[in-house]
Amino acid sequence: MKELKIVKSRFDCQWGYQLEEGKILVICDKDGKCQLMWDTPFSIESGIIFKNEDEVDAFHKGRTLTLNILYANKIGKEVHNYDEFRIRVGEVKSLTNKGVKKICKVFKEHGFNVTEHAVLTNFANWQSGYKCGYRDDANGYHLFTPCGLNPFSLTATTLVDGVDWQKTYLC
Numbered sequence: 001m002k003e004l005k006i007v008k009s010r011f012d013c014q015w016g017y018q019l020e021e022g023k024i025l026v027i028c029d030k031d032g033k034c035q036l037m038w039d040t041p042f043s044i045e046s047g048i049i050f051k052n053e054d055e056v057d058a059f060h061k062g063r064t065l066t067l068n069i070l071y072a073n074k075i076g077k078e079v080h081n082y083d084e085f086r087i088r089v090g091e092v093k094s095l096t097n098k099g100v101k102k103i104c105k106v107f108k109e110h111g112f113n114v115t116e117h118a119v120l121t122n123f124a125n126w127q128s129g130y131k132c133g134y135r136d137d138a139n140g141y142h143l144f145t146p147c148g149l150n151p152f153s154l155t156a157t158t159l160v161d162g163v164d165w166q167k168t169y170l171c
Contacts, residue, residue, distance in 0.1 A: 002049040004042050005035050010079040014163065017067055019044075019076040027067070030081075032163065038067040082158045085110040089152040095123050103154065112156040113139040119154065125170045126152050132170040135159070142166040 005026035007013055014032055016024040025042075026035045035049075036042065041064040042049045050064065070076050087103060089095075095103075100116050107114040118134045122145040125132035129148035136143070137159070144155045159166055 001051070002035075004044065004047045004049050005029065006047070011081050014081050014160070016079050017070060017076055018079045019070075024079060025067070027078075030162065036067065038071075041066055080157075082160045083111065084155060084157045085112055086153060086155040089154070091151050095120070107154075107156055110156075112141050112158075114141060114143060114154070114156055115139065118143045122154060123152065130170040133165065133167060135166055135168045 005013075007016065007024045007026055008022070010016060010018070010024060013024065013026040013029050013035075015028040016026050017036075018024045023044075025044075029035055040049055041052070043064050045063075071078075085107065087106060089103070100119050103119050104114050104116055115136065118136055121134055122132050122143055126145050126148050131147040132145050134143040140159050141156045142159060142165075144157070145153060157166065
C-alpha cells in the first residue's frame, strides 16, 4: 500500500486530478515521478493507494475509487502545472501567409506569443508525417503537433522547469 498524495495547488505537481472541493490527487509529482495510475484503486478517506483489488479486499472495507471512475462520472478534472491552448486546424494541404498570421493572432489572444516560424516549422514536420515539438525560450512556450496521421493541430504550453518533453524535436 502506498500513501495517496494530495496537494492544494496545481503548481505543486506536474499532473493531477482536481476534485470538486479543490483537492488535487497527484498523478505525477513535481519531479515527474508517477504517483497514481488511472486504474489503480484508492481511498480518499484513508489516504491509501492499493496495488490491486485483492489488497483492497484484504485491508479495506470502505469505498474505493480509481481515476477512471472519477473521469467517467465527470467528477473533477485533470490539471497540469502549465497553461495550455490548442488550435485544431484540420486536414489542410497548405498554409497561406494569412492563415499563419491568423493562427499566431489567436494564440496571442490566449496569452501565447507563438511565432510564424514555429507554426511553419511544425506544419512542415506534420506534412512529412512527423510528430514534433518546438521550444521557444525567448517567448516562453512549447508548441506541440501530433504526427501527420492526425488532423493538423497546434498545442501551446507555458514552459515548466524539470520536464523532458518541452524541447524542440521531431519523430
